[in-house]
Amino acid sequence: xxxxxxxxxxxxxxxxxxxxxxxxxxxxxxxxxxxxxxxxxxxxxxxxxxxxxxxxxxxxxxxxxxxxxxxxxxxxxxxxxxxxxxxxxxxxxxxxxxxxxxxxxxxxxxxxxxxxxxxxxxxxxxxxxxxxxxxxxxxxxxxxxxxxxxxxxxxxxxxxxxxxxxxxxxxxxxxxxxxxxxxxxxxxxxxxxxxxxxxxxxxxxxxxxxxxxxxxxxxxxxxxxxxxxxxxxxxxxxxxxxxxxxxxxxxxxxxxxxxxxxxxxxxxxxxxxxxxxxxxxxxxxxxxxxxxxxxxxxxxxxxxxxxxxxxxxxxxxxxxxxxxxxxxxxxxxxxxxxxxxxxxxxxxxxxxxxxxxxxxxxxxxxxxxxxxxxxxxxxxxxxxxxxxxxxxxxxxxxxxxxxxxxxxxxxxxxxxxxxxxxxxxxxxxxxx
Amino acid sequence: xxxxxxxxxxxxxxxxxxxxxxxxxxxxxxxxxxxxxxxxxxxxxxxxxxxxxxxxxxxxxxxxxxxxxxxxxxxxxxxxxxxxxxxxxxxxxxxxxxxxxxxxxxxxxxxxxxxxxxxxxxxxxxxxxxxxxxxxxxxxxxxxxx
Numbered sequence: 001x002x003x004x005x006x007x008x009x010x011x012x013x014x015x016x017x018x019x020x021x022x023x024x025x026x027x028x029x030x031x032x033x034x035x036x037x038x039x040x041x042x043x044x045x046x047x048x049x050x051x052x053x054x055x056x057x058x059x060x061x062x063x064x065x066x067x068x069x070x071x072x073x074x075x076x077x078x079x080x081x082x083x084x085x086x087x088x089x090x091x092x093x094x095x096x097x098x099x100x101x102x103x104x105x106x107x108x109x110x111x112x113x114x115x116x117x118x119x120x121x122x123x124x125x126x127x128x129x130x131x132x133x134x135x136x137x138x139x140x141x142x143x144x145x146x147x148x149x150x151x152x153x154x155x156x157x158x159x160x161x162x163x164x165x166x167x168x169x170x171x172x173x174x175x176x177x178x179x180x181x182x183x184x185x186x187x188x189x190x191x192x193x194x195x196x197x198x199x200x201x202x203x204x205x206x207x208x209x210x211x212x213x214x215x216x217x218x219x220x221x222x223x224x225x226x227x228x229x230x231x232x233x234x235x236x237x238x239x240x241x242x243x244x245x246x247x248x249x250x251x252x253x254x255x256x257x258x259x260x261x262x263x264x265x266x267x268x269x270x271x272x273x274x275x276x277x278x279x280x281x282x283x284x285x286x287x288x289x290x291x292x293x294x295x296x297x298x299x300x301x302x303x304x305x306x307x308x309x310x311x312x313x314x315x316x317x318x319x320x321x322x323x324x325x326x327x328x329x330x331x332x333x334x335x336x337x338x339x340x341x342x343x344x345x346x347x348x349x350x351x352x353x354x355x356x357x358x359x360x361x362x363x364x365x366x367x368x369x370x371x372x373x374x375x376x377x378x379x380x381x382x383x384x385x386x387x388x389x390x391x392x393x394x395x396x397x398x399x400x401x402x403x404x405x406x407x408x409x410x411x412x413x414x415x416x417x418x419x420x421x422x423x424x425x426x427x428x429x430x431x432x
Numbered sequence: 433x434x435x436x437x438x439x440x441x442x443x444x445x446x447x448x449x450x451x452x453x454x455x456x457x458x459x460x461x462x463x464x465x466x467x468x469x470x471x472x473x474x475x476x477x478x479x480x481x482x483x484x485x486x487x488x489x490x491x492x493x494x495x496x497x498x499x500x501x502x503x504x505x506x507x508x509x510x511x512x513x514x515x516x517x518x519x520x521x522x523x524x525x526x527x528x529x530x531x532x533x534x535x536x537x538x539x540x541x542x543x544x545x546x547x548x549x550x551x552x553x554x555x556x557x558x559x560x561x562x563x564x565x566x567x568x569x570x571x572x573x574x575x576x577x578x
Contacts, residue, residue, distance in 0.1 A: 077544045080552035143555050211543040214452045274452035275539075276459050277532070335540045342511055351533030352540065 020069025025400035027061025032393030040382035096126030146223035150203015157195030214274035263292035284327030291319035367395035437554035
């Protein structure tokens with residue numbers, strides 16, 4: 001009986017998602033250090049090179065790495081979709097994306113055209129390979145439920161975001177930053193946040209929240225319409241921004257209303273969950289819900305203040321996406337380690353709670369939240385920026401530690417082979 | 433009439449509810465949770481046997497797939513049986529941390545297992561066994577756990 005075949009058949013090799021998870025917090029650390037060494041007034045301007053570089057260290061280096069990496073793991077479970085040649089695809093797109101994002105950050109900071117060209121090729125090919133592989137695997141899905149629809153919609157937006165991003169990077173290479181650049185940059189950022197990240201999270205939440213916390217299921221209206229309504233809102237907003245700029249507020253209101261409704265629903269479902277546990281992942285769901293609510297409201301009010309608060313909006317909504325992603329990492333990494341080891345026949349493996357030190361996870365959460373609150377108040381008290389950046393950097397170092405810890409358990413168990421117990425499988429054979 | 437998919441999906445939710453009650457009780461006192469933990473284990477065993485001794489067999493006979501999705505699901509059932517036994521042992525040893533570590537591990541394993549069944553296996557089974565759906569559901573309902 002091919003035992004390892006059973007598990008590798010249903011799940012990709014553990015290295016496929018884990019290489020992304022191990023790298024992502026390092027970009028978080030880099031972002032924290034860059035904030036530390038940058039002046040508060042420079043960061044107030046969303047179009048300053050420093051702001052763009054820091055934003056992309058987080059959005060590409062941290063968020064997209066984890067989101068795309070976890071897709072390799074989630075698609076087989078949530079949708080029965082298997083990514084073609086998952087080992088090869090993730091390996092090469094990972095290398096291309098790492099080289100691409102580092103070159104981009106360095107290239108933009110130093111205005112180095114060669115680095116920007118390398119970034120253009122690396123990020124363009126890396127993202128397009130990964131997204132195409134994900135899209136191809138989604139084509140094979142037969143049971144197209146709300147979660148799969150959400151993921152598919154977010155992948156469509158992701159293609160547009162990448163193409164717009166490449167156009168923006170090309171403007172730096174050709175040294176031609178014109179008015180179209182500003183319009184595309186605005187659409188690129190809004191679609192990336194709401195079209196890719198928020199819609200992807202909504203799709204996955206429909207499934208994950210009721211199941212893992214035994215919370216009430218989402219209503220059929222919510223599951224059927226919300227993704228569609230937000231997508232329509234994003235297209236309306238795009239058309240208004242392009243042709244009737246004075247009416248963009250209506251597009252924003254449309255998007256913000258449904259996003260806020262989602263944030264509130266998450267809070268309520270969580271309050272009605274049947275499982276009594278309240279671990280750091282529940283705290284992250286709560287903080288995500290608060291950040292998203294505040295962020296979507298401020299995005300509307302920002303319209304009346306001539307976009308003075310757009311960076312604050314970015315911090316709040318970024319706080320929402322980061323909260324969800326970090327909370328998810330705390331569940332997924334130890335589980336993957338446990339699942340792969342158990343499927344190989346190792347029986348006395350630490351439980352998933354034992355793989356990550358609870359106190360370190362709590363410290364990581366507190367430092368992370370404190371840093372975001374600090375970033376917001378540093379608008380009024382610029383002195384707060386440095387200490388907040390430090391807090392953010394340490395929280396990312398702790399996160400890296402918390403991701404490495406389970407991976408070390410995996411490596412150590414495989415190396416020392418404490419107990420290779422086949423009896424469970426023998427018993428199974430007899431039962432059949 | 434319940435379809436195979438509806439019948440077994442509803443049973444998943446029923447087991448989840450017992451799981452939640454068990455954790456709640458265990459939070460107050462581990463010793464008090466033993467009865468409900470045993471109940472949870474028994475109900476899960478019943479669910480596993482409804483699948484392994486009835487639905488999976490019918491599916492395997494009809495499709496000829498014995499090493500496909502049902503083999504994977506059987507393996508995960510075995511993993512869960514071991515975890516539930518360890519949970520009972522943790523209660524006997526009055527080790528709360530161990531118990532909650534195991535219950536969290538079981539919860540994630542269980543839910544990703546349920547997702548795979550509800551998203552893939554049950555719709556496939558329903559498709560292949562539609563004509564016999566009523567008979568299979570009634571066989572599962574009347575199953576006596578071994």
